[in-house]
Amino acid sequence: MALMTGEQYIESLRSLKTQVYMFGEKVENWVDHPIIRPSINCVAATYDFADNPEYSDLAVVTSNLTGNKINRFTNLHQSTEDLKNKVKMQRALGQITASCFQRCVGMDAFNATFSTTYEIDKKYGTDYHERFKKFLIDVQDNDLTVDGAMTDPKGNRGASPSGQEDPDLFVRIVEEREDGIIVSGAKVHQTGSINSHSHLVMPTQAMAEADSKYAVAFSCPSDAEGLFMIYGRQSCDTRKLEKDADVDLGNKKYGGQEALVVFDNVFIPNENVYLKGESEFAGMLVERFAGYHRQSYGGCKVGVGDVVIGAAALAAEYNGAQKASHIKDKLIEMTHLNETLYCCGIACSAEGYATEAGNYQIDLLLANVCKQNVTRFPYEIVRLAEDIAGGLMVTMPSQADFRSDLKIPTESGKTIGEWCNKFFVGAPGVSVENRMRVMRFLENICLGAAAVGYRTESMHGAGSPQAQRIMIQRQGNIEGKKAFAKKVAGIVE
Amino acid sequence: MKNIGIKFCGGCRAAYDRRGASERISKAMQDRSEDDLHFEWAQEGKTYDDMIVMCGCTNRCANVKPYDVHGELFYAWGEDSAKDLEQNIK
Ligand SMILES: Cc1cc2nc3c(=O)[nH]c(=O)nc-3n(C[C@H](O)[C@H](O)[C@H](O)COP(=O)(O)OP(=O)(O)OC[C@H]3O[C@@H](n4cnc5c(N)ncnc54)[C@H](O)[C@@H]3O)c2cc1C
Numbered sequence: 001m002a003l004m005t006g007e008q009y010i011e012s013l014r015s016l017k018t019q020v021y022m023f024g025e026k027v028e029n030w031v032d033h034p035i036i037r038p039s040i041n042c043v044a045a046t047y048d049f050a051d052n053p054e055y056s057d058l059a060v061v062t063s064n065l066t067g068n069k070i071n072r073f074t075n076l077h078q079s080t081e082d083l084k085n086k087v088k089m090q091r092a093l094g095q096i097t098a099s100c101f102q103r104c105v106g107m108d109a110f111n112a113t114f115s116t117t118y119e120i121d122k123k124y125g126t127d128y129h130e131r132f133k134k135f136l137i138d139v140q141d142n143d144l145t146v147d148g149a150m151t152d153p154k155g156n157r158g159a160s161p162s163g164q165e166d167p168d169l170f171v172r173i174v175e176e177r178e179d180g181i182i183v184s185g186a187k188v189h190q191t192g193s194i195n196s197h198s199h200l201v202m203p204t205q206a207m208a209e210a211d212s213k214y215a216v217a218f219s220c221p222s223d224a225e226g227l228f229m230i231y232g233r234q235s236c237d238t239r240k241l242e243k244d245a246d247v248d249l250g251n252k253k254y255g256g257q258e259a260l261v262v263f264d265n266v267f268i269p270n271e272n273v274y275l276k277g278e279s280e281f282a283g284m285l286v287e288r289f290a291g292y293h294r295q296s297y298g299g300c301k302v303g304v305g306d307v308v309i310g311a312a313a314l315a316a317e318y319n320g321a322q323k324a325s326h327i328k329d330k331l332i333e334m335t336h337l338n339e340t341l342y343c344c345g346i347a348c349s350a351e352g353y354a355t356e357a358g359n360y361q362i363d364l365l366l367a368n369v370c371k372q373n374v375t376r377f378p379y380e381i382v383r384l385a386e387d388i389a390g391g392l393m394v395t396m397p398s399q400a401d402f403r404s405d406l407k408i409p410t411e412s413g414k415t416i417g418e419w420c421n422k423f424f425v426g427a428p429g430v431s432v433e434n435r436m437r438v439m440r441f442l443e444n445i446c447l448g449a450a451a452v453g454y455r456t457e458s459m460h461g462a463g464s465p466q467a468q469r470i471m472i473q474r475q476g477n478i479e480g481k482k483a484f485a486k487k488v489a490g491i492v493e
Numbered sequence: 494m495k496n497i498g499i500k501f502c503g504g505c506r507a508a509y510d511r512r513g514a515s516e517r518i519s520k521a522m523q524d525r526s527e528d529d530l531h532f533e534w535a536q537e538g539k540t541y542d543d544m545i546v547m548c549g550c551t552n553r554c555a556n557v558k559p560y561d562v563h564g565e566l567f568y569a570w571g572e573d574s575a576k577d578l579e580q581n582i583k
Contacts (some may be wrong), residue, residue, distance in 0.1 A: 053535075054501045054504055054511060054512055055503055056503075057501060057502050057503045057556055058502075088503050088554075089503060089505070091505040091506070092504050092505040095505075299505075
């Protein structure tokens with residue numbers, strides 16, 4: 001099958017029988033639900049992107065498995081060039097959507113699972129790698145979106161998977177059968193999971209032998225029996241239910257999505273199992289996935305950052321403050337921070353290397369440095385954006401007020417709309433509505449629905465800051481650095 | 494009739510409107526040419542007499558390897574170079 005367009009992708013979701021719950025109820029038509037639809041539009045953008053000659057140079061590649069043209073989101077990276085192009089593609093998509101477009105977790109999971117299964121097979125003579133290749137060829141040929149499902153609920157953080165009071169707090173094998181396995185448990189924070197055709201489930205952390213029932217990786221369709229999802233609500237989400245609220249939404253068309261994905265005794269046939277008890281490989285799979293995902297943020301968050309910086313510059317112009325030297329300097333600082341993240345994304349790609357399986361892995365140290373910066377810089381960027389925008393971004397009346405023709409019974413007899421338009425005027429020649437729009441966009445990204453993706457996901461997505469610091473410590477070569485110092489300082493011990 | 498391919502890089506750091514500029518450059522090229530020119534988005538496996546390559550930045554990373562171009566590759570990588578092409582392309 002050829003690459004899908006955004007519209008074909010949206011139609012393809014309708015044929016799935018995915019079980020979705022939100023606000024205590026089952027959502028039957030989730031594809032058209034106003035809270036969910038912006039996140040679907042965002043994934044659809046990854047399809048339209050590939051269909052657009054202005055972007056296809058980054059978005060379309062040739063599969064090393066089939067020789068067919070595929071969307072880069074389903075690609076196995078074949079070179080450092082591929083790794084860099086992945087980051088560039090993510091930046092460009094961030095610029096278009098100013099949201100999380102959700103398809104990166106799948107791409108990162110494909111690459112991590114591909115190389116890890118190869119190495120498990122080499123040690124144990126299993127056939128996980130061939131099984132996984134078959135799954136991935138299907139994904140590539142049908143241009144599917146797949147949720148990269150790693151994070152377990154984890155319950156008591158001080159206890160191991162098998163040490164939890166409730167054994168389901170980590171996804172586990174509850175029964176082994178001749179033809180497959182039965183799994184139970186859940187994955188939390190799952191980006192784009194409802195918008196995915198399929199899920200690629202991986203363990204959440206390195207596992208000891210005692211936890212071998214939890215060392216499991218598999219794929220399964222979103223509408224598998226026993227699988228359901230509960231929508232994660234976002235700040236200001238019910239604004240999407242309001243009539244005529246496109247200005248108040250800040251970003252009407254696009255948004256992100258996270259959900260709780262529950263596996264209640266789901267059968268997984270053998271052909272879709274890629275790790276089953278080989279506990280020492282859980283750590284490798286986690287480390288590789290996290291490495292790729294930490295690289296990803298050096299692209300997607302930078303693209304969103306480009307839009308934030310642009311919006312801050314517009315806000316300054318609309319306020320008539322754009323000539324102030326401190327405003328110019330703040331925009332420079334925002335750009336410096338954003339491009340530093342991009343440098344990290346490109347650097348860890350340029351220093352990538354071929355795995356035993358042949359696909360390319362990023363440089364782990366540089367990818368961890370990238371993500372560590374991502375846990376900080378977007379916060380500073382939104383802080384500066386809020387500084388430049390002024391308080392209006394959070395105190396303005398609603399769009400309905402600006403458009404209201406209800407007369408207020410005071411002496412001048414003006415309408416609510418007239419009062420709002422009078423007092424929220426900015427620089428000469430700037431429409432009040434445009435000023436409102438840019439302020440609402442900044443609200444959305446700094447503390448509204450899109451802040452989930454730009455702020456908290458920057459903090460915790462692909463692992464909390466401490467997870468990167470552990471990797472930086474491991475990869476940082478302190479002994480080597482001590483040796484340099486000793487040599488230069490003439491220390492002989 | 495000459496076949497001219499228009500190729501874009503992926504646009505991650507495009508500092509100008511590449512599509513709009515490509516339209517202006519194509520028009521200028523046609524205006525100066527004695528031949529009838531056919532412009533299209535470059536497609537792999539096709540042969541082109543010339544190609545206009547619209548890059549977003551100085552890196553000029555557009556991948557032109559998959560195309561068979563007999564004549565020239567005309568590069569733009571920013572507002573200035575796009576204007577330059579518009580004024581001088583033949
Ligand atoms: C918006 C968003 C999108 C996401 N998308 C995905 C996705 O698509 N797929 C996916 O698999 N995951 C996803 N994640 C999950 C992400 O990887 C986790 O949030 C991250 O690994 C942190 O886990 P946690 O949220 O359970 O926080 P916790 O693990 O509870 O961490 C909270 C704090 O406690 C500390 N801590 C936790 N355990 C310990 C311990 N044992 N010892 C010492 N300190 C500890 C942490 O360092 C951190 O400071 C997403 C997260 C977010 C916020």
